[in-house]
Amino acid sequence: EEEKDKYVKGKKVGEGTYANVYIGHHKSDPSNLVAIKKIKVQQEYKEGMAPDAIRELKHLQELSHPNIISLLSVFSSKDQNLNLVLEYLPLGDLEVLIKDIENIHYGAADIKAWMGMLSRAIWFCHENFVLHRDIKPNNLLIAADGEIKLADFGLARSFADPYRVMTSNVITRWYRPPELLFGAKHYSGAVDIWSVGLVFAELVIRNPYLPGDTEIDQIAKICAGIGTPTEENWAGVSKLPEYTVPSPTTPVHGPEHYLGMFGTAGPDGVDLLMKMLILDPRRRITAREVLEHRWWRGEPRATRNEDLPKKG
Numbered sequence: 001e002e003e004k005d006k007y008v009k010g011k012k013v014g015e016g017t018y019a020n021v022y023i024g025h026h027k028s029d030p031s032n033l034v035a036i037k038k039i040k041v042q043q044e045y046k047e048g049m050a051p052d053a054i055r056e057l058k059h060l061q062e063l064s065h066p067n068i069i070s071l072l073s074v075f076s077s078k079d080q081n082l083n084l085v086l087e088y089l090p091l092g093d094l095e096v097l098i099k100d101i102e103n104i105h106y107g108a109a110d111i112k113a114w115m116g117m118l119s120r121a122i123w124f125c126h127e128n129f130v131l132h133r134d135i136k137p138n139n140l141l142i143a144a145d146g147e148i149k150l151a152d153f154g155l156a157r158s159f160a161d162p163y164r165v166m167t168s169n170v171i172t173r174w175y176r177p178p179e180l181l182f183g184a185k186h187y188s189g190a191v192d193i194w195s196v197g198l199v200f201a202e203l204v205i206r207n208p209y210l211p212g213d214t215e216i217d218q219i220a221k222i223c224a225g226i227g228t229p230t231e232e233n234w235a236g237v238s239k240l241p242e243y244t245v246p247s248p249t250t251p252v253h254g255p256e257h258y259l260g261m262f263g264t265a266g267p268d269g270v271d272l273l274m275k276m277l278i279l280d281p282r283r284r285i286t287a288r289e290v291l292e293h294r295w296w297r298g299e300p301r302a303t304r305n306e307d308l309p310k311k312g
């Protein structure tokens with residue numbers, strides 16, 4: 001039996017920039033729901049690329065962790081589009097909770113629980129040599145049991161957008177680290193850690209911390225909100241292909257600045273946040289070090305999943 005014949009596709013439940021999402025179920029078990037995400041592969045890239053894409057995505061199928069969305073199957077349909085069969089998670093994402101200030105109330109213990117789940121997901125990805133490359137609140141889906149699930153691996157997306165022509169208008173750049181903005185060709189897991197830091201910041205202030213309007217403005221916001229990348233704080237940065245920073249330069253902010261803005265996370269939380277937002281990717285905290293940080297062991301203890309706030 002072929003992969004595509006194992007599932008029954010139902011009605012459309014969502015539309016994204018790169019994909020239509022349908023509800024579906026296992027043919028053999030209609031109560032077993034799935035989400036079928038049909039990626040809109042650009043016409044000129046269809047010719048013969050589906051098998052490659054599928055091969056690359058197959059290894060994501062083996063990435064099994066409670067905080068990573070399960071990729072149950074990958075297949076190409078008659079029209080050569082890529083179909084991802086995913087765990088069905090209809091309860092929304094972290095962005096929805098962050099934005100619903102009226103109805104959703106949460107505190108330091110809840111943030112610690114969500115950040116713990118996200119940090120374990122990233123540690124597991126990096127331990128398995130997978131970079132996510134697109135971490136943002138909207139890609140953190142919420143399961144019925146309160147578990148946070150990292151979704152939408154950048155890999156799948158890169159097949160829908162090989163030219164990255166839409167980068168400036170469509171893909172959110174707010175979580176993008178300075179090394180990518182400066183055009184670094186070689187990058188590491190540090191790119192994901194930067195994004196995790198910005199999710200942490202956003203959970204605390206309930207607003208995006210560095211919402212740049214353009215790539216240039218994104219760099220300006222990093223300089224103002226964190227500090228200007230210079231040879232003094234990041235050896236070699238000025239040699240990156242697209243290095244440009246506004247003058248005058250801003251010194252890297254110290255703990256006082258972060259305590260003033262993110263104080264609800266406590267001094268240990270602020271210390272962890274600052275280490276995630278270190279400009280130089282080689283000095284930025286690693287996923288393993290994140291999990292070893294003292295913030296997790298202090299008060300308040302992380303909220304249990306069943307007590308986390310959820311919508312509805």
Ligand code: ADP
Binds near residue numbers: 014017
């Ligand atoms: P894109 O990444 O291209 O923007 P999304 O991943 O945001 O597409 O999917 C669009 C919509 O489909 C989401 O807002 C959500 O409503 C729905 N959706 C996506 N993935 C799932 C899933 N695993 N389970 C249930 N609904 C989903």
